[in-house]
Amino acid sequence: MAIVHSTAIVHEGAQLHESVEVGAYAVIHANVKIGAGTKVGEHCVIDGHTTIGENNVFYRFCSIGGIPQDKKYANEVTRLEIGNGNTFREFVTINTGTAQDVGVTRIGDDNWIMAYVHIAHDCQIGSHTILANTVQLAGHIHVGDWAIVGGMSAAHQFIRIGAHSMTGGMSSIRQDIPPFVLGAGQPYKPAGINSEGLKRRGFTAEQIQVLREAYKTIYLRQLSLADALVDIKRLQSENPDSAAHLQLFLDFFAQSDRGLGRK
Template sequence: MPGSIHATAIVAPGAKLAAGVTVGPYSIIGENVSIGDDTVVGPHCVIDGHTTIGRGNTFYRFCSIGGMPQDKKYGGEPTRLEIGDGNMVREYVTINTGTAQDVGVTRVRDDNWIMAYVHIAHDCQVASHTVIANNVQLAGHIHIDDYAIIGGSTAVHQFVRIGAHTMVGGTSSIRQDIPPYVIGAGDPFRPVGINSEGLGRRGFDADVVAALKEAYKLIYRRKLTVEQACQEIITLQAQQPAARDALQVYVDFLAASTRGISRP
């Protein structure tokens, strides 16, 4: 479908907008911005920085996208923001570009639902199909994996990793990594079990979910170290071949954790 640019919008000469892009009243698009087809930029948005945006996104009113990182070490380097396809970004969301101290790019991949007043700081890496509820605050360098759900008014410490298919209750404070498939809440975050309901909705077989529950017990009920838990989960993989891939997500996450995992 053909797009449109409102007469009151300001689009810099160097900006690259596909033919199907719509830009609402009083929005500003910067010189180094590229936006793909069928993306809608609502009224009173600012999109600037070295920012690349894919197809079919919606930026609701008053978004601030591609602003410079809120990092005192930032010295004006041409760091970037990359946003994929099909994301919904609601009112007053702020997403900053990366820093030279990390990979230099903040990324938000595909099909994410980002609600009002969310802040995604420099160098965050948000995967696909996540739900980030109102007023969630993500500090710098955070990694969030596919299908994670983060409840409203949650604050996440810098460098934390949140695994795939996790579910974090609202008003939580997250200071350490949350392994995949875990559900919990609190200040500090307290894991309470496996996100069985969410896994079932996404087509996980009951036997696989049962194996993931066993892995959870190895991590949280047996008082093992992370390294010992990894070894036990590898043994469980041999016993539960149908769950091998799902369990490997656990092993890879635990092996890569540098902040330690959230524990009760």
């Protein structure tokens, strides 16, 4: 049996691994499944059709798996899927998906989600991300692996935030942010490549320089986006050690619907 505080409520039908810990006054609803080693703090509520992996930590007062804050929602069965090794600090809220999208909100592995963060319906969060205090993500947002979003930032629905990007605090994000890009502002403005973060993740100086060239091609050379992507493909063929990284750029723009703010 899971380790459940005497004041907590675990509804019949919930599936908890025997090593799960549930704190005082927490409530876990019937359609919830929680994997090994996960800890649910005091006063947390986990409901909806929610599947949670292993070794996650939910600090006190989290609200996980609530119905979408979408007026089109009509009680369809939609889901929330959370991976392994994530940390959710106080008062984090995450909603399930909607029938208008893929029907599932997803959180990957090893994410650090700080206090008061809201992740709305149908968001797709990768792995190893950091969402700082009070980041607010509207519906249908995609966040790539290793992305960092600074505190008190808010993001418009349907945007994409690319892998390895870093967004400064109090940013108003209204258009897509490509992979590797550093920026901030109201509205958000790009300011270069997230070189310090890339160094910490083992990118070589040569790889970072190639990504700087890609950034200049997109943002500084007054090219149309179509022409800039042609140049990035050429850069990719000339730099095989950076080909996979540049492919992230190319794949990102192929999927971008919101456009990107350029200087």
